[in-house]
Structures are given as structure tokens and as C-alpha cells.
Amino acid sequence: MNAVDFQALLPLLVLAAGAILLMVQIAWHRNPGLTAALAAIMLVLAALSCRFAAEVAPLQVTPLLLADRFALLFCTLFGFAGAITAVLSRDYVSHHGDEPEEFFLLLVLATMGACVLAYAVHVASLLLGMELLSISLYALIAYPNKSILPLEAAAKYLVLSGAASATALFGFALLYAATGSLGFTALGQGLAVTGTGQSVLLPAAVLVFAGLAFKLSIVPFHLWTPDVYDGAPAPVTGFLASVAKAAVFVVLLRLFLDADLFRYRILVEITGLLAIFSMLAGNLLALLQSNIKRMLAYSSIAHLGYLLIVFMVCINAANQALAVEAASFYLIAYTATTIAAFGLLTLISTEATVRENIQLQHVSGLFWRQPLLACLMLVALLSLAGIPLTAGFIAKFYLVTAAVSGHHWVLLFSLVAGSSIGIYYYLRVIYYMTRRPEEYRVEQHPIRHWRGRFLSGVLIAAILLLGVAPQSLMYYLRSILL
């Protein structure tokens, strides 16, 4: 490896250095404020370092990692999302355990896992990234060790996610047995040579897909989602719902593209079918929830369903560029929106007496009590619902455009039906937020920290900016994908 290789991996190196720095700092002097600040700074630095790494992109560094602009774009996204989560968690975790410092160390490691996934072009790096991400998340979810809900959530996630990883690993092993290669591109070539006749290929495909679909919580692999989302600390849920899913989606998309798995029509059509199930089941089940975290959990299942539409669009090679562009935009918009929605839950539950279990009535009258936070939630919900002027609308427009270009009418009608159902439960939260003072009783204090207000402002601005002036991002996406 030479200097250029290191430059290409700069974000990963910064994150690794950040993890070591945090470890040393914690050993030397325990101070949650300092640790949180350091973690946020390292994460932002990692995001910014993508700019330098982009100068040498695209560059294959070892057979495992490919530093192209696509990977770097998502590293930037994950870095910023991680930094926001770190700042959000600062007040949240200090209320919980006695020693909240390691929380931030785990967060940096989880972000690093997500970045490795963005870089991954090889099954080994895929598994490394996925495990780094998942194992950090087990600990992050269980971090408030004195409450029962997080422990339950962590145990569930540990067992099920571990099983999913093992499933995927076994699938990859079978693929290796059939093709003799583990790099994504080589895998595709190997499959083309061996043909689809081999009997191990079908179970291999099923196992790999099931493992990754579990991480994305696609129906029917979604059953863990509401419990884990509900039990995990709110900032961690935000991270899990946005960064962890986006990273796995990116690597899945890259696996399909590099190995050209879109040749296997059956496989892609199953994806389309699961997309429809996810859209409908996610939205219908979300209707029944009165717990906001569970509602958002089901809504995230639906959103992943929308995203899966791009796999069907990719069947036609002419539309692949548009589909990947749409998926990238959707992931960015979805990450910003999800972080914003869970950010709000974090900010209101740092003060609330009820932890982790935020019911609709806890946001009652938020508009009149804390207008800025209510605006954050309003913007986030409208974006999730895909109402114009928000990032979510442009993202949905992208998906519709991509699907129309491939004439996937069934998927489009499921999208319309799903979104129409979705409006109801998003609006219900807005309705609760606008209830008048005489209609509810909630004891809550306004947020006093400048951090919460600052983050709310940043997130509102980001979502609106992506919704009103998305053209520069559109151009950038187009320039890196063509």
C-alpha cells in the first residue's frame, strides 16, 4: 500500500484513529462532555476527509475495498449522521448510566462499520463491516443497563441479528463453493461461467438474501423491528433506522450491480414482491400503533419497501443509472428525515419521566409548548409522508420517475396505496402536536441546551434545503454515477 491508497481510505483511518483516541482519553480522564465532543469532531472530520479521498477516487485498495465517489458520498453521510447522533446522545446518556463515555466509542465504531460497508466490494469486507456495525449496535442498544426495555431489545437484536449474519455467511460460503471467488465482480463472472444449473445456488441466494433482508427489516424478516426500535435508546434507534439500514442497502445494491445479479429475473421479481409486502404491511401495521417509536419502526419497514422498487427498475440496464440515482437520493433524504424524527424523540424524552416509551400523548400540544421542536417533527413527518417542499417528496418523486421509466405499474400502485395509508398515521402525530392546552396533561420542561436547538435548526434546514433546492445534489449524483 502506498500513500495514495491511504488517502483513499482517509475516512476509515480517521474513524479508526478516533476510536483509539477516545479509548485513550477515557482511560486518562473520564468526562462525558469531552468524550462526546471528541467523538463528534472525529466523525465530522471523517465526513470532511471524504473530500480529500475523492481526489484519488476511484481507486481499488486491496481486493476488499473500492474507494469510489459513491462510497465516499455515503461515508460523508454516515459521518455527519454519526456526529449528529453523538451530539443528541450527549444529554440523553448522561441521565442513564454512571459511565456514559464508552457509548461514544461504540458509536464511532458503528459508524466505521457503516463506512466499511459503503466501501465493500468483497464478501469479506461486507461481513467485516456488517459485524462491526452490528456488534457495536448490540452494546449501544443495551447501554442504559438499568432499564429492562433496552436489555430486552438488545437481547432480541443480538440473537436474531447474529442468526441473520450466520445465515448470510453460510450463503456466501455456498457461493464460494460454487464459484470459487468472493469479490463481487468475480462472483458475478463465476456465476456466469458455472450457470444456474448448480443445485447449491438456489439455497445460497436464498440464504444471502434472507440475511441481508433481515438487516433491512423487509417483510417477512421484519418481526424484530418494532421491539428493538421501541426498546433501544432513542438516539440509537435513529442511528439504527437510518445509518445501519442505508449502509446495508448500499452494499446490497453494489453486490447486485457488480455481480450483475439483475440477470436473474426470478430473484429480482421476488425482491419486487417483498417490496409490495413491505410497503403495505409496514403502513397497515403502523396504523395500529400508539407508541411513536413503534409507529416509526413500521414506517421504516414501509420506506425500505419503497426503496426496493429500484431493484425492479434495474432489470432494464438502460434505467439502471436512474434507479441508482433515485436510491441514493432516497437514502440521503431518508437518513436526514429519520435522524430528525428520532432526534425529536430524544430531545423530548431527555426531560420526560417516561423513558423509551413515547406515546402519542407525550407530544400533545408540542406546538404551543416547544415550537421549534414541533417544527422539527412537523418537517420530519411531512418528509416521511412525501409532502412537497421536503426532502422526502423529491425522494419519492425520484422513485416514481424511476418506476415509471420501467413501467412497473403494480409497484407504483402499491407505492400510492402505501403512501396514502401512511398519511393517516403521520397526520395523527401532527394532530396530537396541535392539541390545545385544555385537551391534555403533560409535564415537560422546555429544552434548555443550545445543542438541541442548534441541531433542530440544522436538521430542519437540511430537510427543507433538499426539498426546495435539490438540483446540486442531483447533479452530483449524476456526475458520480455516469
Next chain:
Amino acid sequence: MSMAGLILLLLLGGLLAWQAERIHPNLPRWTALVTVTAALLYLLAAAPTEPGATMAGPHYSGSWLLHLKLAWMPRFGIAFELAMDGLSLLLLVLTLLLGLIAIAASWSEIDFKPGLFQANVVWTLAGVCGVFLAVDLFLFFLFWEVMLIPMYLLIAIWGHENKTYAAMKFFIFTQASGLLMLLAIVVLAWQGLALTGQLSFSYFDLLGLSFDPRLGWWTMLGFFLAFTVKLPAFPFHTWLPDAHTQAPTAGSVLLAGILLKTGAYGLLRLCIPLFPDASQQFAPVAMGLGVAGIIYGAILAFAQSDFKRLVAYSSVSHMGFVLLGLYAWNALALQGAVMQMVAHGVSTAALFMLAGALQHRLHTRDMGRMGGLWHQAPRMGACAMFFALASLGLPGLGNFVAEFLVLLGLFSVQPWLAAAASLGLVTAAVYSLWMMQQAFQGAPDTRRNMADFDGREMLAMAAMMFALLWLGLHPQPVLDLAQPVLDSLRAAAPFDNPVAALDTAAAAVPGRGL
């Protein structure tokens, strides 16, 4: 730039009204009033009366007055493109005038967060102005959706006893149909790409595309559904009685007066001209829905005991005439439809203002608990009488001109449907007079002590009476304003029906006839 300025003025005025509450609770309504007045004056000052030279599109360049195009998302051929012609101008003036009425109607009604209330009123106006001005379909959709949010908040926060249900229903109906329209818009643009090799969402580029009949039919249906839900036409009207009844007075005035008109405008501007063939095939169905709406709305209106619900169902009935006029697609019927949009906007806004005033004073909308109000509030009684007569189509008032023109135009295309639709005039008389009798006549409840209209309310009423009289006695300026637009729309999308020949003969009539 003046059109973008108009929208910006309203948006900023809304923001200002919101914040003005911090200084004094009375300041927001003054801010809102000044904003909308300023916007109206600005519009009248900026609107040219002669077609502009800047507008040189391939499609009927003659009738456009103003045009503005700024690059926005060139990746998809989306531009911030606004244009104004006589029709948009007419509807903009109506929007802003009814905006003033809405602010006047809610002058002393709102105690809870008056700043945000006025802001939402003004933002709704901004959204509606955007709908009437946008000629980029993406932008049109954006305004179409965005105008719902302040309206939703108006109903959900300041509405009456069952506001949650009504607000949700309103939003979900319009959103779900809106999504279908988005789908249709994208399909349309993609068809444009396939035919011209250039992706564009501009109305001018998408006019006159040829479609595979099946695709054209489905795409047209996407637009049609979105617009008829908003109009509303039978059987998509069920959101309307709830939303109107539960909304605060200003909300009902805006909903009935202008939001419904965006549906009619969409049909006239987009749905029919973009898909002339499919629309022509579909016309009998649409007209059937129109007649069904007229009769069904009238019967249900008669069955109501709630004052606001009665007026709401009468809207369903009256909007049926608009649907009929539009799909008859000849000069007379179209003039009638446009006239109906304006006249119905004014007369229904007045009735909702009355209903709001009654509810504010009596704390009920139940007509069973009214009765004999004329003795206690003669000015209210007289106003109600005037607008009830307008609503039932008394000659000399705007609604009569509108409905008469629609029926006249329709008769040349579908005489039987015209005969059925004219039943609507009879039934309108029944429910309007029934309403008068229930609420204002009979023995008054002597324990009741209520205030009559004050000067502010009488001023608003007088303005609307004047408007209706003017529309009824001297409709020519309105007809002249809409005429070139309607001519060019019909030229862009000719319906080759057997009575097309009649049209050309009839086209001369509104010029001098009335």
C-alpha cells in the same frame, strides 16, 4: 417577476402575521388584512390587459398575459414557470377578494393563537395563487399539495367538535388522489420524453402529445380523479360536508370559495386540453357524474338540519354544473362554468360567513334550534334571503347567468342531460327556501338575545352582494376576460362532436347576446 412577487408577498405577510402576535393579539388580523389588500392592489396594478409580447410558445400564445420561467431542476426539465392569462387573473382576483372576506369573517372569532391562524389563512391564499399561476406541472403539483397543509391546520386546530376526523378525511382524500396525479404527471412527462426526446414538465411542451389510447385514458383518469375529488363531484364528495362543517368560518369560506375552484381550474386547464381524445370519450361519464352530483347534492341538502352541512351539500350540487359545463366543451357552456366558479365562490362564501356568524352567536348550527331569527336580527335575515335567492338562481344575480349558460351550452350537446340538470334549479329553490324558513321565519325564541350584524360584517356582505349583482346584471367584462382563454383552450383540444358546427355559431352569442 410580478407573479412570483405576489406569492412571495403572501408568504412573507403570513410569516409577519404569525410573529405579530407577540406584539399585540389584534395585530395579526390587521397584518393579514393589509397583506392581502396589498397583494390585491399589486395584482391589479401589475396585470397587463393586453397579451404580453414575451410569451411566444408554440401553443396558443395569444391569450397569455404574463410569463416567467426560471431554471429550477434542469436534471428533470423542471422549471419555476408561472404564467397568467385572463382566466388565472379572474380566479386570482376572486381568491384575494374572498381572502379578505375570510379575514373579515374571522375578525373576532379566533382567540386561540390568532397569529398562526391568520398566517395559515394567508398561506392558503399563497398556495392557491400558486396553483392558478403554475404552468410547470411539477410546480403545479407542489402548490396543489402545499396549499393543503395550512388548510389542514386551520381545520385541525381551530375547527369545531369533530375536527380531527374532518381534517384527516379532507387531507387523506386530497392526498391520495394527489398521488395519482403525481403518477399521471410523471407518465405524461415520460411520454413527452419518448416523443420529443426532451424531458420537460412544462405545460407548453406537454400540450398536444399523442398517446396510445389506453395509456392516455389511464393518465387522464389520474388527473380527473385528483380534480374531481377536489371539485368535488359525486361520488368523491364525502369529505366535503365534514370538512366544511367542522372548519372555522374563515376555513369554510376559503374551502368553498376558492379551494373547490382549483379542482375546476385543473380540469379546464390541464385535464381536458392535455388529453382531448380521452376526455372526449370520457365526457358522457363525467357529465353523468355532474348530473348525479346536482340532483344527489340537492336531495341531501334538503335533508340536513345543520345549517353548514346544508350549504356544503348545496356546493356539491352547484359544482355539478361546473363539471357539466366543462365537459360540454363548447363556448357557451365553458363560459357558464367559469361564471359558476366565480358566482358560486361569492355566494357560498357569503352563506358560510352567515353560518359562522350564527354559530358564533347561538353556539349551534342546528336549524331546529333557530327559527324566527329575522325578527331578532333583520340585517342577517335580509342578507341570508339575498344569498339564498342567489344560490337558487334568481335572474339578475350571477349564479343565474352561470347556470343558464351551462344549460344552454349543454342543450346543444346532450339535450336529455340538460333537461335532467335543470331539475337542479328546482331543487335548489326547495332547499334554499327551506333553509330560510327554518332559520329565519316562524316564531322567535324570546329567551334568545342576539346581536345583529355589525358594520364590519355588513361591509363584507355588501361587497359580496354588489359582486353578485354586478355578475348578474353586467357579466360582460368577466365573459370578455375569459373568452380568449377559452377559445384558445378549445382550439388546442377540439372535441369533434356532431354539434361542433353549432359551437361556432354560438360563439358569437356571449360576445353581444347577454
